[in-house]
Amino acid sequence: MDSSVHFSSRSDDWATPQDFFDRLDAVFDFTLDPCADAKNAKCSRYFTRAQDGLVQNWDGERVYMNPPYGREIGAWVKKASEARALVVCLLPARTDTRWWHDYVVGGGGIVFFLKGRLSFGEAEASAPFPSAVVIFFGDAIRNKP
Numbered sequence: 001m002d003s004s005v006h007f008s009s010r011s012d013d014w015a016t017p018q019d020f021f022d023r024l025d026a027v028f029d030f031t032l033d034p035c036a037d038a039k040n041a042k043c044s045r046y047f048t049r050a051q052d053g054l055v056q057n058w059d060g061e062r063v064y065m066n067p068p069y070g071r072e073i074g075a076w077v078k079k080a081s082e083a084r085a086l087v088v089c090l091l092p093a094r095t096d097t098r099w100w101h102d103y104v105v106g107g108g109g110i111v112f113f114l115k116g117r118l119s120f121g122e123a124e125a126s127a128p129f130p131s132a133v134v135i136f137f138g139d140a141i142r143n144k145p
Contacts, residue, residue, distance in 0.1 A: 015040045016066045016090055024133070028088055030064040035076065042066075054079055063087040074099030077134075081107025085138045093132040109134040 021042050024030075034053030036046035042064050047053035054075055063085050067076035069092055080087040081103040093113055094100055104111060112133045 016042060016064075020090075021064065024064065024088060028062055028064070028086065030062050030088070032058060032061040032063045032085075033065070034058060034063060035065055035067045058083045058085040058087070061085045064090075066090040074103065077103040077107075080134075080136050081109060083136065083138050087136045087138065089134040089136070091132050091134055093130040104134050107136060109136050 025042070030043050031045060033041050033043040033046040034056060036042065037048050045061075047056050054072075058079070063080070063083065065076065065080055065087055067073055067089070073091070074097075077089065077091065077099050080089050089109075091104075103109070112135075114131045114133065
């Protein structure tokens with residue numbers, strides 16, 4: 001089995017396991033996937049790389065976000081932390097990074113560390129990194145007295 005393509009830096013896209021998404025969707029009833037393409041979109045409404053979900057409006061949505069895990073991940077997590085929307089993120093648990101401290105911790109994200117490691121997309125092997133689900137409640141919490 002050659003899993004090198006799935007776990008190399010040649011791609012920063014890690015397709016969410018469907019059963020994992022389905023369990024989250026049963027709770028949150030997602031309306032938008034801002035980091036997708038026609039093959040891996042988890043919601044009927046989604047933005048492709050060409051549409052650039054970072055510049056799109058997420059206001060009022062229930063967003064499921066599994067961002068590209070490359071250098072731009074910080075920009076995605078920043079947008080999620082500032083959005084006027086519920087945003088549930090599947091992220092690599094990179095607690096030693098600036099983006100984690102600036103936007104997950106500093107942005108008020110609620111963090112759930114996953115036990116074990118996920119198998120993304122069609123990969124037979126697990127990811128070489130731990131993952132976390134981070135939830136930003138947007139205006140639902142930000143506007144509380």
